[in-house]
Amino acid sequence: SSAPVFPYILEEAYDTSWGNWTHYRGKTKETEVSVSIFRCVAPSVSDPLWLIAKNGAKRLKSLRHPNVVEFKDVFENEVGEKSGEG
Numbered sequence: 001s002s003a004p005v006f007p008y009i010l011e012e013a014y015d016t017s018w019g020n021w022t023h024y025r026g027k028t029k030e031t032e033v034s035v036s037i038f039r040c041v042a043p044s045v046s047d048p049l050w051l052i053a054k055n056g057a058k059r060l061k062s063l064r065h066p067n068v069v070e071f072k073d074v075f076e077n078e079v080g081e082k083s084g085e086g
């Protein structure tokens with residue numbers, strides 16, 4: 001089976017970030033509608049940061065707040081131990 005395709009165009013990062021999250025400008029590939037993309041990189045799925053990121057995304061998905069217009073997606077990508085492996 002093939003890996004899922006990331007349906008967004010990742011653009012430049014904003015100057016600010018929160019903890020281990022980096023905030024990027026982005027667009028949907030299909031319609032090029034502007035979106036915010038939050039990215040958290042963990043060294044492995046066994047690292048506590050992986051679980052913290054998953055829990056954070058789950059909480060954000062259920063959050064109702066005026067600054068969150070719409071929660072679109074969660075995308076998890078597991079890569080190999082060396083950079084560039086996937």
